[in-house]
Amino acid sequence: MQITRRTAIAAIAALGVTAAPAVAQQYPTKPITAIVPFAAGGPTDVVTRLVTEHMSRTLGQQIVVENIGGAGGSIGMSRAAAAAPDGYTIAVGNMGTQSAAPALYPNLKYDPATSFTQISVVNYTPQTIVSKKTLEPADLKAFLAHLKANSEKMNYGHAGVGSISYVSGLVFNSQFGFKPGLVAYKGTGPALNDLVGGQIDYMVDQSMNVIPQITAGTIKAYAVAHPERIAALPDVPTTKELGVDFIFSAWNAMVAPKGLPKDIQDKLLDALSKAMDDPTIIKRYEDLGSTAPKGADRGPAGLQKLVESEVARITPVLKAAAAK
Template identity: 50%
Template sequence: MNRRHLVTAIAATALAAGIAPATAQTFPARPVVMIIPFAAGGPTDVVGRIVAEAMSKNLGQTVVIENVAGAGGTTGSTRLTGAQPDGHTIMIGHTGTNAASVALYPNLRYNPLTDFAPIGLVNTNAILLVAKKDLPASNLSEFAAWLKANERSANNAHAGIGSVSHTTCLLLHAIIGVKPQSVPYRGTGPAMNDLVGGQVDYMCDQVVNVAPQVRAGTIKAFAVAQANRNGALPDVPTTTEAGLPNYQVVVWNAMLAPKGTPAPIVARLNEALRAALADANVRTRLADLGADLPAENLATPDGLRAFMEAEIAKWTPVIRAAGVTAGN
């Protein structure tokens, strides 16, 4: 190699070595798109918009929401895998898209652990077991006894195969040891309407979705499936208090980037996420929804990756034992 070619090669190497730091230093260079893999107005969408607004202030660029609904959130998740790994496209994934999907979708087009760059856990949301107001049970123990006695005729409503309201009731059934009928709906709204109307017996869903009806007295709540009582419904006992301590389950939202996003950019996005979750207004708004902020160790990329691994290990046997699958 002559001297001129050697100098050119050295310069090219130096330039290549400096690309990632320069990109990280100038990031973001334009608005950041946040994919929400569900329809507007749902709990993940609401949380995403609250966090996006606060992150925009920290990043100095607008975080734009793009709702890409379909196939239990897997359509939007698949779109993220095809985005440029430069930090300008991110996503709010959740329990279904990055844990339950592994067992639910035999032809899943992405690997939740290897096709994304974890940024951090955003929040968790407690699951509440609720029933039509005239169901003949006044507490969780009585409900479990009623369910065993009426296994063939009892039915639960959910927002479709693979939805949070579906998978969390599958776990409940596995713990109690029953396989009652389930009634799928096109979303939580129609399912809740029929629960209020008494056409179905019970439902498992996020506090944010059911708290208004519980407060209004149109349905009854048996227990919240977490260690501590939920601030949005402080009078509702935990499953441990109510006699079913094994039923501990929360739904979560997590921030992800495409695989290959440079570590400095992931770190910058994590910094913006942490700043958003530390904002007093954000914390108040999330608390009003019944959402809980993540533990410090789960608000990191490494912590989120380990958390998702544990969640996949938790949900896969439950879903496979129930023999439930969903199409892509």
């Protein structure tokens, strides 16, 4: 019901301003599709639904989320890259699709740095270093020492090649020279389940996924791989304050097909900005252990910089892992 009424109002509004010269001033005149390249219910999907619901209100048009899963998100992003740059198709990719994908999929049909009109980072989710609750080390330093001595007998769980926990694990393990058994799961849920059950030893995963288990004490948290403590885990120290050089954040980013008119890009960014500044959404982000981009990090330039630097950082690690 709601939809038809909104459409009707928008149609009437559109008729009223037919005299306006630029097309973009009328934008949007019909519902916008937001492609999420993952299954519904995952971290990217949840964040997208949170912000697009708010953006719909600002723009006066419904934003319909379309989940197109497959190949670590690269199928959905390929389709987004090929869509018409008219502002009616946008997409929200993540660190995997916008940085790791070129190294993982040689036949990738898009280049994260050049195939899109960047809009903005939507959120960052710092990674948290966690282990099964029975692991002896009491703090991060002891944990790293324990891994140094025993990593070959230990097991790292991840949510499948190309997933965030796979990439962050590779970076973590290669940086410190750990060589654990890599246990692959289909998705974060089963991996986390086996971490809680003590079948695997440790993970480096998005705080969003592990916060409930940490606060309930079913798994142990050693550190958040972030410069500042996160609101949802006030008692968990950061790698920075412990003097360990490992900073790693997952992120989601809103993009549109390449060639999007500047005024439409601005409209979308403005709506997204309003959403990210909304107190309810700030609160939701905090609960998820997530933060919104601020200052220069927000907007197309910040996103472009992030994509380029992440591709440069992740590609060699993934290539080295694939060569093994």
